[in-house]
Amino acid sequence: MRDFSYLRATSPAAAREAAALPGAMLLAGGTTLLDLAKCGVAEPETLVDISHLKGLDTIEVGEHGARLGALAKMSQVAGHEGIKSRFPAVSEALWQAASAQIRNMASIGGNLMQRTRCPYFRDPANFPACNKREPGSGCSAIGGVTRGHAVLGTSEACIAMYPGDLAVALVAFDATVHLGERQLSVDDFFLLPGTTPEREHAIQPGEMITQISIPASAAARRSTYLKVRDRQSYEFAAASAAVGIELEADGRTIRDLRVALGGVATKPWRARAVEEALKGKVLEEDAVRRASLLAVEGAVDHGANHYKIELAPRVVARAILKTGAMA
Amino acid sequence: MTIHDLRTRHGDASDGSADQVGGRLSRVDGPAKITGAAKYAVEQQLEGLAHAVLVESTVAAGKVRAIDTAAAEGAPGVLLVLTPDTIPPLKTASDWFGTPPPDVPYCPLARDIAFSGQHVAAVVAESFEQAVAAAALVKVSYDEAPAVADLSDPKAGDGIPIDMMTKEWGEAEAAFASAPVRICAAYNTPREYQAPMEPHGLIAAWQGDRLTVWEPSQWLDGMARTYAEWFAIPFENVRLVSPYIGGGFGSKALALSHGAVAASAAKMLGRPVRLVMSRPQTFTGYGGRAATRQTVTLGADRDGKIQSIVHRGVNETSMGGMWVEPLGSVTSVMYATPNFSSKQNVVRVNSVVPGAMRAPGENPSAFGIESAIDELAYVVGIDPLEIRLRNYAEQDPHARKAWSTRQLREAFAAGAEAFGWARRSPAPRSMRDGNQLIGWGVAAGTYPVRRAYGEALVRILADGTVEVESSSIDMGQGTYTILAQTAAETLGVPADNVVVKLGDSRFARAGVTGGSRLAGIMTGAVHKAAGAALDQLVGLAISDPRSPFHALQANTLVVAGGRVSSPRGDGPEVSIAELLASVGADQIEAKGDTMPANSTAEDRYKAYTTIATPLTHTDGDYSRHSWCAHFIEVRVDEDFGTVRVSRVVSALDSGRLYNPKLAESQWKGGIIMGIGQALLEEGIVDRRHGRIVNNNLADYLVPTNADIPDIQTISVGIPDPHSSALGGKGVGELAIVGVAPAVANAVFHATGKRVRDLPITLEKLI
């Protein structure tokens, strides 16, 4: 870790101004940033501390939806009664993420900005080649240890998996990221690696996430987040699914369906093909399992991560069936 | 005058009060650890402390071409940059058997690279942060050579036969060829890491030619000897201090190169130096459990009686070092067989030399044989528990000696009863709960009783409190507590009045804390020392004219609850403090050791600073082992392949328990670690670079609380007078042995899939 200067922002505007300086980075809970600084990946010249800023940590849930302040803690959002009742998948995604200690420190804004767990990305001393860190330097992962890498949304430049949980649920329910005045859908906020894997988010220097809003929907109310992994807790997903369902009055025909995948793609992955295949159909196991296979259309594996292509549709199917069976 | 007879009681709760051996006294060091008052080795605050950070090789094989230190030397706060060229050469130290070393210099920083992560340089600075920053500026260039990444590397070859490991009787190959039922399978375990919470590190400080090292240590005397030999100073000039240890699991028994670097830097600077490994460095700074491969071939009758076992094992070692993980250790003692053959090779790969990790040898060995016999059970259609009983070894099949005690049949019975084994439905995939396939598995484990020697000093102070001193250590197993209980019981004082001091090499000596030997040795030594102190106390009370008991003309006295009285109840009753005051004694001190009476000073030095102990577990008429049986239920999601352990019942024979509460806790720790080994733990190697890539605790998975169900342990041990002075056998390593095969066997029962490569991760089951 190299020396950096520390600046305690006095207002959101001051924070944005400071963050526009070259080498400046915003500091919220620090659970990603300090970790990456210790690995030698993040080398900020200035840390702009926003963790104490007032008014950015509110959580509001009402008829029209939810507004999550960027500085709300993961644990606060996970435990919020309104979120639990109107957006259960959001709460479940959060409480199955990281550890209790991290959830108590980490902010919602920081959570969206977390970086990949690709081991090559995290070890610059041993693996200088990483297009995400050093554009054009190559990709150390391809041909190496790929068990945790993405099978969807990859490019020749980078196959790093997006590891977060919350954003998967946000993508499913059409949430919006507020960068002060500018607004973007969460789906558009996350970028595919393409030829520029160093750019992960559609955020510009000097911009700051202030809020995330999620529109209310019947599907969000009847939703779940299913996270599958070898370790029962404190592990990133091998595959996960955020699913919300709205049924017709008959209680069996699918009116609205939302499906997004985590743990398998380079960004939070909306599985619209699965949604379209099942909308208007009767919720029944065989059809669900068949449609869930569409979740991994176009998937490409790199050896050790092949299992994700098998696993992801099963996770989607189980999540749909589980949500469908909810009261 | 006999002070105390050996009590032959069961080690259970009924065994006595907390003030006695066998009582359930809580950990006496617990409050200090929970409140943070316990100061660990590297937490010492020393005047002028400087901080060292290691620079490690980024290639797995080759030579250091050049090290550019200019930028690091110019960085803020930097005091010293050490490279192979600037660190003063040390003397080569003897190995742990005490083999005289070759007379060649030892350089703890490498020019010739044998593995990725090898220490090549170090930076010492005023602050830790400055040292970290400057270490990143050291530029090392290499002439890289091809590396052998791991056992599956095509370049690895068959390795070197280790003849010492060969065990053979009968005609194993021929008996296999003619056996009506034959099975043969290969079982693999990956590199695994001890991953103690407290990383390795030390503070070294010199005063003239005297060196003090604060370092977490499982073996103070052994490590002190290594430091003394490196720096060519007398053994007495090295003081090792290690009052608390945040977990070792075998990894903290030896002085390692990072210690030599820190002590060299301290000497060069004339300042104390602290060096603590980062978590990633703990994966390459010393060895975890070697990766292993075994082939187990069983020939049997149709009724499941084993006729022949042919076992071949391989473990990895480093290019320059030799680590043998004895893979035939359980294979050769668990079951009766008329024909047996076990052989082992080691294969050199470009890794740090592997090391001891909880039950080295027995642990992977049991994964082989205990999986294989389970496979045999299904082939012949016999219950997996029944087949183990049919092949029960009534004596040690290898040593051909009677067991000292073997309560394994009792363990099977008690475990099966508590688990409800009789309700098991035999066919694989026949038990389920919704999407969860349920499987029940059983496996046995064993660990030899390792014996050696120890010394203790017991001091009765003027106020009646008692001090026990020993250079042995407590890394969480409970040494502080059981030695307090031993002294309390022997002397007849409350355990609260006993202060145990450990972890200082100036104290009475002890050998390595490893192989589950310490409790048996040290309770014996404390029992002896306390007995001698009590003899002195009672002797004074009877014979000193100033004593209130002098007039009684008794030939013995009773000490209980810290008070002295006559056995007949006549005469006075006084506290120990009052007695000492009356005779004008300010303290009583006695040393006790478990060495043979005619031992020389040299014998003692050797006994405490090497592992060349003459006491094998099969010395004399008996073969001595601890035993256990694990019954495990798993739930496997049929879609996801995820395995969760939902129930564990283990019945264990550790002989007499000195403190059942602490023994249970150690057993549970071993079982938890075994679950981690079965399902999660694996050092993942990038074969192109010969480097472990999951070198942190987010990616190297050990179980969390959520992975562990309630664990029921049942003690079936009886006191074993052939194993230790007070009748205990080993506790700490036993319980991990057999857990991984019990899980794998349960997974087979649940799914019908036999997983022979640990860990059992989800992709192996979908």
Ligand SMILES: Cc1cc2nc3c(=O)[nH]c(=O)nc-3n(C[C@H](O)[C@H](O)[C@H](O)COP(=O)(O)OP(=O)(O)OC[C@H]3O[C@@H](n4cnc5c(N)ncnc54)[C@H](O)[C@@H]3O)c2cc1C
């Ligand atoms: C061991 C471990 C396990 C984990 N497991 C999981 C898991 O299972 N699932 C999961 O979802 N997450 C997991 N995480 C990630 C964790 O959720 C994130 O570290 C956390 O949410 C980051 O929040 P923070 O407030 O600490 O961010 P910081 O570390 O303070 O910041 C992270 C990044 O976001 C930027 N930033 C912070 N706030 C803003 C803002 N308002 N606007 C713009 N940029 C901002 C910072 O500049 C920095 O680049 C894990 C993390 C660790 C260390």
Ligand code: SF4
């Ligand atoms: S996968 Fe992406 S992050 Fe990982 S090494 Fe390749 S380029 Fe870097």
